[in-house]
Amino acid sequence: MFKIDPKFIQDLLNVTTPAQLHFYLQKAIELEHSTIPPYLTAMLSLKPTTNREISQLIHGIVMEEMLHMTISANILIAIGGHPRINTPGFIPKYPGPLPMSIGNDLIVGIEAFSLELARDTFMAIEEPTDPIPIHELRRLYAAGQAGPQFHTIGEFYDSIKLKLDELRDQLQFGQLEQQVLGYFPPKVLFPITDVDSAQAAIDVIITQGEGTHSMPYQDPNAPEKLQDLAHYYKFESIVHQRGITPCPEGDGYCFGGKPIPFNPEGVWPMPPTPKPEDYPENSQERTLIERFAYSYSSLLNSLHRAFNGEPGQMDAAIGLMFDLKVLSASLMNPSMLLGNESGQTNKPPIGLAFVYRNVQNGMGYD
Template sequence: MLKISPKFVSAVQNAKSLAELFPMLQNAIELEHSTIPPYLTALFSFKANTESDIRKVIHSIVIEEMLHMTIAANILNAVGGCPAISRPDFVPNYPTHLPMGIGGSLIVGIEKYSLDVVHNVFMEIEEPENPIEFKTMALAATEATYKTIGDFYRALQAKIAELAPDELPGNPAKQVTSSFFSSDLLYPILTKTDAINAINVIVEQGEGSEVSPLGTDDELAHYYKFEELYKGRELVRDPNAPNGYSFTGPVIPFDPSNVLPLYPNTKAEMLPEGSEERRLLDSFNQTYSNLLFGLHQTFNGHPDNLNNTIGLMFDLRLACQKLAEMPFPGQDGYTIGPSYEFVQPTTQL
């Protein structure tokens, strides 16, 4: 399981007011966002019209991470805080540790899709505290002094239940909803019960429950979706298996030759000034920064802007696909990866 610095859980547990939870909920937003660039890069690294089964799985996880980020922002708004999205320190400098010291020695980079990345990074990010034993790999030892992401979210639930009034103090007009997401999953956070239930959505979609690999939406949790990709088989109900499921479903094919050779952890400064390659990467980073600006505006009083902001994801995909097909200057055998570097946004509401 991923480890989290215990000071963050302690900070939640020791909070005496809702205002003291503001930075912790901001950290939650940053954590949910930090997984999106690595997952998107893996998704965008396939050659056109290949690996459709794998694409569908990763795409579904990216969408749910966006949902979790939105839920965390809604909760922060509901308790009276203000999400901060459009700023340089919001963006991880990949390769990096995850926010709040999560993952211990785990380094998360920007890399092409591979089974090693799925197993050693993505499954590590999403691994629950007690994975259900359809898996065969041994669990990594975790020092007792560390906490888990689940501990962090459960501490937030308990503290909101303790400190918050039944009707939360935030401005309801800042709550974000969208037809892009089911109203059972993304809804206005108006009461502390709403906040507690919304945190359950985040945890169970990522980890499942202790008795089922399914989340609150009856879909496989992220950890088990990635495990399907790693094992190359769908996880299906199996009454003869000890835990009711087994990796005996349809094969999920994967041909490594369908993955473009993206240079890992590309940075704009690696490309020649004035070159077409640099121009395109700068354009990608501009679109990414505009996306963050749009999300900042969405979460700070303009909730109707969400669908337009999500539309920038398609622009990112097109730019990344162009980069991924361009030879990397001076790096034989590699193409250019995205870099997700913050620049001053140019978009306006």
């Protein structure tokens, strides 16, 4: 599971002022963002004509991570804080631990999709405190391990909820005009105006990532045909290559849904965690991967402005997200490189570089 140092949680529980709580909400923003580059890369490494079911599932998860990042930022804004997004330290060092994780225990890189990546890394990031066992149709799926020694993402957010309640009389909510709203359904992205709305927003993050204590779904009250699996169980269904449904016998949940086929040939074989410095200066590869890095940094800059008094900058951020998707096609597909127009693939994929470039003054690539 995603292991958060118990001391970190204890320090959070010892918070006594709203100003101290700002630090942990900033960490929540960093945490939500940190999962987006690895998830997005895995999705974009899938060739367009294959593995469509897997691509759609991961796309949904990426969008909800963006929602979670927005929710965390809105809560920080509402209690007088200022999200910091366009700084070098905001981006994790890939490969490496994610924010608040321990040393070398869970190392996350920027890699092409594989079932092993989904199982060993993505499921580990999203794992609840007590995962609901999902059964094979005729046999029990492997039982869980011993109780966790560290804390999960859900427990981290539960601790924030507790602190919000304890500091209720000290918190002054406001800055409604600075919150980023309207880019997701109002059921999941709504104004943060008091402790209750902040806690309700955190519940959205928890249930979308981990489900409930008794069901693998994000919203157990939704009609059956509209029920959506939480992130952990989406990745688990990808690994088992079959959807999760209630067991026919009426006892628990099984891998009894539609097949989710995986074709290993439908993945671009990009190198793990590529960096611009891996390629010669003035080469086509270096130009493209630097262009991606500048666009990504420009995206962070637009998000920073959106969360610091210019919510309309979210429109520019959405445009930059589209630019990144377009750029990724050239970086992943060797046939789109110069010299490979005939469909030859003598050049390997370049891959995506999520590294910081200073674009805070509006300067990007030429």
